[in-house]
Amino acid sequence: MTVIKRKKITVVGAGFTGATTALMLAQKELGDVVLVDIPQLENPTKGKALDMMEASPVQGFDSQIKGTSDYEDTASSDVVIITAGIARKPGMSRDDLVNTNAGIVKSVCEQVKQYSPEAIVIILSNPVDAMTYVAYQSLGFPKNRVIGQSGVLDTARYCTFIAEELNVSVEDVRGFVLGGHGDDMVPLVRYSSVGGIPIDTLISKERIQEIVQRTRVGGGEIVNLLGNGSAYYAPAASLVQMTEAVLKDKKRILPIIAYLEGEYGYNDLFMGVPAILGGGGIEKIFELELTSEEKAALEKSADSVRNVLKIVNV
Ligand SMILES: NC(=O)C1=CN([C@@H]2O[C@H](COP(=O)(O)OP(=O)(O)OC[C@H]3O[C@@H](n4cnc5c(N)ncnc54)[C@H](O)[C@@H]3O)[C@@H](O)[C@H]2O)C=CC1
Numbered sequence: 001m002t003v004i005k006r007k008k009i010t011v012v013g014a015g016f017t018g019a020t021t022a023l024m025l026a027q028k029e030l031g032d033v034v035l036v037d038i039p040q041l042e043n044p045t046k047g048k049a050l051d052m053m054e055a056s057p058v059q060g061f062d063s064q065i066k067g068t069s070d071y072e073d074t075a076s077s078d079v080v081i082i083t084a085g086i087a088r089k090p091g092m093s094r095d096d097l098v099n100t101n102a103g104i105v106k107s108v109c110e111q112v113k114q115y116s117p118e119a120i121v122i123i124l125s126n127p128v129d130a131m132t133y134v135a136y137q138s139l140g141f142p143k144n145r146v147i148g149q150s151g152v153l154d155t156a157r158y159c160t161f162i163a164e165e166l167n168v169s170v171e172d173v174r175g176f177v178l179g180g181h182g183d184d185m186v187p188l189v190r191y192s193s194v195g196g197i198p199i200d201t202l203i204s205k206e207r208i209q210e211i212v213q214r215t216r217v218g219g220g221e222i223v224n225l226l227g228n229g230s231a232y233y234a235p236a237a238s239l240v241q242m243t244e245a246v247l248k249d250k251k252r253i254l255p256i257i258a259y260l261e262g263e264y265g266y267n268d269l270f271m272g273v274p275a276i277l278g279g280g281g282i283e284k285i286f287e288l289e290l291t292s293e294e295k296a297a298l299e300k301s302a303d304s305v306r307n308v309l310k311i312v313n314v
């Protein structure tokens with residue numbers, strides 16, 4: 001008899017982003033979820049998972065959520081999401097996290113490689129463009145199976161601000177953010193619209209520039225408000241959208257961090273670009289025609305990513 005098995009999703013790091021992601025994945029019944037943290041935090045990790053399971057009768061989801069520090073529990077995962085690492089506090093940049101998190105991401109990837117060699121891996125840990133590179137090197141997986149999260153979140157912020165500006169539904173806003181996940185990211189105004197109407201016909205140049213700038217420092221805005229950590233609801237929602245695109249082979253066109261081999265003129269670099277995300281992971285990267293101004297902005301963003309890579313020490 002053929003038995004159809006549920007998908008298995010591992011979330012490494014059971015902190016703010018990891019725990020929120022685990023709950024959202026289960027609520028959407030995308031698969032069974034294994035939530036992993038370090039041995040010293042095994043009981044709190046088990047406690048979070050059990051607490052989520054106890055929400056399942058109320059909310060009516062049948063996904064299982066298991067908390068653990070043992071990678072054997074993660075074996076043969078279809079998707080692994082890595083949120084392990086430290087988060088920034090007010091006054092810090094994402095790049096300040098680089099060497100602590102590079103060591104953590106590398107050690108996590110060694111376990112992922114051993115226990116889930118066929119998984120598609122999505123990285124959240126910051127600075128995420130560089131951490132996706134570290135993961136790619138540590139995993140040794142093909143480039144289509146190593147994906148970083150930045151553009152879905154940055155685009156979500158951008159679209160939130162546009163919807164607010166025009167007092168329209170967020171559902172009707174389309175936008176794109178290219179480049180690295182830092183203050184030089186490149187929201188593409190020319191490719192932004194509401195209900196198909198280009199935003200530059202509806203919002204003044206000055207206001208658009210303010211929205212672009214607010215998007216670029218959107219992570220910092222939340223860090224300053226929270227005071228003791230960084231954003232987690234919208235980052236978790238972004239990870240869930242990417243995971244859903246993979247597990248349901250939806251072939252969504254999403255801005256994601258991909259390994260570039262000539263695209264946009266870049267080589268041996270992970271950076272945010274629009275791509276088709278489906279059952280094969282990154283199935284195709286789209287190369288948009290850019291104006292000279294947009295190209296210069298992308299180059300500045302690529303430089304910032306390269307500069308972080310220069311100081312990675314693993
Ligand atoms: N790329 C993006 O768009 C975003 C990235 N981030 C980044 O995600 C990371 C996590 O953020 P939060 O969840 O808010 O932090 P958090 O501090 O709440 O949670 C991180 C968790 O990772 C765990 N951890 C540390 N080393 C580990 C290891 N070797 N194995 C397993 N778990 C380990 C910690 O014990 C902690 O529970 C940070 O680096 C943050 O900057 C956060 C939001 C958005």
Ligand SMILES: O=C([O-])CC(=O)C(=O)O
Pocket residue numbers: 087088094126153181218219220222223230231235
């Ligand atoms: O800002 C941070 O440190 C966390 C993050 O990447 C974001 O929320 O965009």
